[in-house]
Amino acid sequence: MGVESADVYDVAVIGAGPAGTAAALRAAELGARVVVLEADRTGGTCVNSGCVPTRVLAKTARLMREVRTADEYGITVSRQRIDWPSTVARVRATVDRVRSIKREAERFAEAGIDLLLEGRARFSGEHTLVLESGRHVEAATVIICVGGHSRRLPVPGAELATVPDEVLDLPHLPERVAVIGAGNTGAQLATVFDSFGSEVTLLDVAPRVLMASDPSISQAVAAAFAEDGIGVHVGIDGVDSLRSVDHGIELGWRANGASVARSFDAVVMATGWPAATDDLGLETTGVRVERSSIVVDQYFRTSVSHIFAVGDANGHDMLVQAAHFEGEAAAENAVLGANRRTPHHLLPAGGFTDPDYAGVGLAEPEARARDPHCVVGRVDYSELERAVIDDRERGFLLLIADRRRELILGAHAVGENAVEVIQSVTTAMAAGVDVATLASVKFAYPTYSALIGLAARKLLAA
Ligand SMILES: Cc1cc2nc3c(=O)[nH]c(=O)nc-3n(C[C@H](O)[C@H](O)[C@H](O)COP(=O)(O)OP(=O)(O)OC[C@H]3O[C@@H](n4cnc5c(N)ncnc54)[C@H](O)[C@@H]3O)c2cc1C
Ligand SMILES: NC(=O)c1ccc[n+]([C@@H]2O[C@H](COP(=O)([O-])OP(=O)(O)OC[C@H]3O[C@@H](n4cnc5c(N)ncnc54)[C@H](O)[C@@H]3O)[C@@H](O)[C@H]2O)c1
Numbered sequence: 001m002g003v004e005s006a007d008v009y010d011v012a013v014i015g016a017g018p019a020g021t022a023a024a025l026r027a028a029e030l031g032a033r034v035v036v037l038e039a040d041r042t043g044g045t046c047v048n049s050g051c052v053p054t055r056v057l058a059k060t061a062r063l064m065r066e067v068r069t070a071d072e073y074g075i076t077v078s079r080q081r082i083d084w085p086s087t088v089a090r091v092r093a094t095v096d097r098v099r100s101i102k103r104e105a106e107r108f109a110e111a112g113i114d115l116l117l118e119g120r121a122r123f124s125g126e127h128t129l130v131l132e133s134g135r136h137v138e139a140a141t142v143i144i145c146v147g148g149h150s151r152r153l154p155v156p157g158a159e160l161a162t163v164p165d166e167v168l169d170l171p172h173l174p175e176r177v178a179v180i181g182a183g184n185t186g187a188q189l190a191t192v193f194d195s196f197g198s199e200v201t202l203l204d205v206a207p208r209v210l211m212a213s214d215p216s217i218s219q220a221v222a223a224a225f226a227e228d229g230i231g232v233h234v235g236i237d238g239v240d241s242l243r244s245v246d247h248g249i250e251l252g253w254r255a256n257g258a259s260v261a262r263s264f265d266a267v268v269m270a271t272g273w274p275a276a277t278d279d280l281g282l283e284t285t286g287v288r289v290e291r292s293s294i295v296v297d298q299y300f301r302t303s304v305s306h307i308f309a310v311g312d313a314n315g316h317d318m319l320v321q322a323a324h325f326e327g328e329a330a331a332e333n334a335v336l337g338a339n340r341r342t343p344h345h346l347l348p349a350g351g352f353t354d355p356d357y358a359g360v361g362l363a364e365p366e367a368r369a370r371d372p373h374c375v376v377g378r379v380d381y382s383e384l385e386r387a388v389i390d391d392r393e394r395g396f397l398l399l400i401a402d403r404r405r406e407l408i409l410g411a412h413a414v415g416e417n418a419v420e421v422i423q424s425v426t427t428a429m430a431a432g433v434d435v436a437t438l439a440s441v442k443f444a445y446p447t448y449s450a451l452i453g454l455a456a457r458k459l460l461a462a
Pocket of ligand 1: 014015016017018019020037038039040041042043044045046047049050051052054119120121122145146147148164185276279280310311312313317318319320321323
């Protein structure tokens with residue numbers, strides 16, 4: 001401490017993304033005097049450069065695919081071309097519309113929270129932060145909600161690559177694009193570029209795409225990518241270099257011990273998301289950072305007991321739905337000294353490839369490791385009338401239950417509306433609905449959710 005003329009608060013929240021917003025509002029609700037320190041725009045990665053723009057691109061990609069098959073429905077569409085500047089303008093306009101309903105600044109003001117948009121905050125001591133403006137802030141507790149940032153691989157020429165948050169700054173739609181990293185971000189961007197008409201090559205050192213998902217999802221999405229003409233290269237040895245060549249960028253990588261070099265108009269690096277701790281002054285606090293994330297216990301406390309870290313900053317579950325609950329739990333722990341964790345373990349997630357994918361709970365290998373006699377019910381979209389009606393027959397839903405067919409342990413889907421289907425299963429799981437009850441639920445006809453009833457009935461019969 002010892003800083004003269006600092007503004008003094010009970011709780012300082014660094015970052016106004018989903019985690020920081022939830023943390024600040026909950027702390028204020030509990031009666032704390034709260035300040036939020038945000039370096040950029042409120043809303044964080046999600047609304048400004050992550051989920052929202054990606055989702056608008058996914059919708060645009062979907063429209064392109066629909067337009068290509070419109071003639072099958074007797075619709076004549078003469079122009080099938082992406083006008084990149086208009087696409088980008090549409091994405092940016094939608095981001096602004098979403099921002100206008102999120103209204104973080106107004107909600108903070110209504111809750112009596114001070115929002116300081118005065119540049120990056122940096123610890124200058126265990127309880128003190130200094131902003132770029134020179135202002136000092138002192139707080140009894142600090143909740144770090146700084147999120148993460150994209151990562152360039154440490155290879156020669158990496159500066160030539162485009163990171164995901166720069167995709168909208170590309171001057172043209174690239175004809176040939178390499179996407180390095182087949183995680184959630186890379187897989188979705190590969191789909192977007194492919195649907196827009198680019199020739200796409202997807203590379204990953206991991207043995208399968210979407211490594212964080214159930215292997216069945218990886219297999220189905222990779223097969224769909226290959227069918228759509230995306231060049232999928234998983235299990236590569238590594239990326240060597242990028243260099244400028246006439247009309248593009250030459251990307252060098254190694255696969256099966258051999259060197260490969262190919263030219264692209266753009267190379268996108270979607271190779272991970274380390275916490276934004278680089279210039280946070282953590283060394284003045286003793287807060288531990290390991291493998292690019294802030295280390296926390298189950299109550300989101302860092303190695304310094306009055307400093308908490310939630311959302312992408314702690315590297316656990318880098319999803320908006322996790323950030324919200326973690327932010328609220330940390331606020332309660334910071335203000336009340338409580339030992340609150342997030343309410344339950346269920347964390348549905350998914351992405352908008354073609355077809356979509358989603359999952360919740362245990363992946364099948366994890367479920368089998370815990371209970372070798374667990375049962376799996378699978379329904380293919382091709383068995384579902386709604387999917388046939390909509391011409392969306394690619395995909396499946398897997399339901400995994402314990403050997404007594406009581407608890408649902410996990411659910412994984414690839415296919416139309418997979419995220420919404422998995423969300424419905426999540427609700428059933430959260431309510432502890434057993435398989436027999438799920439099998440007796442009436443599903444409106446014709447819906448994709450009906451897959452859940454079919455899969456539950458298969459589980460009972462399995
Ligand atoms: C391309 C992409 C697509 C995604 N799509 C989805 C999706 O569909 N669904 C989903 O659930 N998740 C998605 N995510 C993940 C999601 O965006 C994050 O999990 C979520 O934004 C994390 O919230 P957060 O509050 O922890 O961090 P962030 O949203 O990153 O917010 C951190 C905030 O802290 C500020 N900040 C950082 N350092 C400082 C500092 N020193 N001082 C002051 N302020 C600072 C930043 O400016 C930022 O506003 C996506 C991510 C990406 C990159
Ligand atoms: N729809 C969603 O829910 C959504 C969308 C995007 C991102 N996110 C979240 O944001 C976080 C970041 O996602 P992400 O996809 O940017 O990162 P990620 O860490 O999930 O995936 C990065 C991928 O890059 C690969 N990679 C790393 N080094 C490489 C190298 N040298 N050569 C080739 N490949 C390499 C990794 O094997 C990995 O598959 C994740 O936690 C993700 O879940 C969620």
